[in-house]
Amino acid sequence: MNGIHTRKRMWTLVGLAAVGALTLTACNDDPAADTASSTPPPAAAPTTPAASASTPAAASPSGAATSAPAAAPATGGGTDATPGQTFKIGQPAQVQFTSGSTKGVIALSVTAIEAGDPADLAALKLGDKAKGLVPYYVRYSITNTGTTDLAYTSVDHVKGLLPDGSEAQELMIIGGFAKCANPSLPKGFTNGQTAQGCAVALAPAATKVSGAEYWGAPYSLGKGAIFWK
Template structure:
């Protein structure tokens, strides 16, 4: 069974994925069709690929070399630091303090992209993405989240993290439901109050082995896809 959904803003439509189903989107800037395809996947893992649309995020200054982007110890701005502003750029390892919302829960977090790591095509085999992953290389955007506000953020989710190619356009996002050991991105744990920290990961595909994911962008509310926070 397949269902087509026509849209001019493919990147802003996130398909709903359930166990045993993944949505495949392989759209460039001029494409207008998202296709949802039913397939057999391992019971614990469901993947959905989206993205590939044009982004106006700032261009990274230079491509990353080797398998991972440069990483350093996070620079904390927690607690009383200034809030990050739309379009602001950080180095890998630097921390941005920002307002955060998930459903009806609102608070303040300190977000740090700690590394951008290249994987291998074999990493994607358990996800059974088929031809949609052919020739593509997985990249893992690793980040930390710290609660620096007064709200209990238990069981909320920090997502809206994507990868950027050298020309500033997006890679192809992969939404995971279930367990994928190479890139765990669970909800924030119980008791995630002020001072608590957690690790997160976003899985993004580059179009080929010769094109690297060299930056990361967070565009969750109150930011937008074209004016998010950028790490490179």
């Protein structure tokens, strides 16, 4: 399948997430901001975009990559994180990861939560929807610890948390955003390979984003997620 990079008009909308938390969605076709596009996979592989490397990635092992059948789950040999479990920032959690028909095991770790500048949002043209809000960049590391090639899959479902434990407002970006880029995992993402992800969370100026949660399957929002604080 040939890679096609489709530019989209910049637009914004406000919607309600499944649990009632306010979410802002923005499209950005600014070429300068679109720093990380990825090559679409073969027809059998998922193409959903995911978070990208905006911090240096860990060294990857050399050698030929091998792939397990997409539908075959892999085990990392450790103990899976349990719903409700809390980790320290920088501490990895073992996750049984699923993206479409692809199953594998990853070590997922929120590595940093960085306060941005409200001016960072200007390119997204959110207008009054972002008034009084400060962007925070939740950066996380993804390491393939299983036997399945996870190329072109998406590791998202990461949200910021406020100091009281409530969810920060989420900013979903369609297109590129240089401050927090989000391509899918690269080709040949096999055992030992590491990539960096980023999610944007918004908080009122009077508070901050101090933690994060992952609620992708087999986890769920709220008490069913895993947390970093």
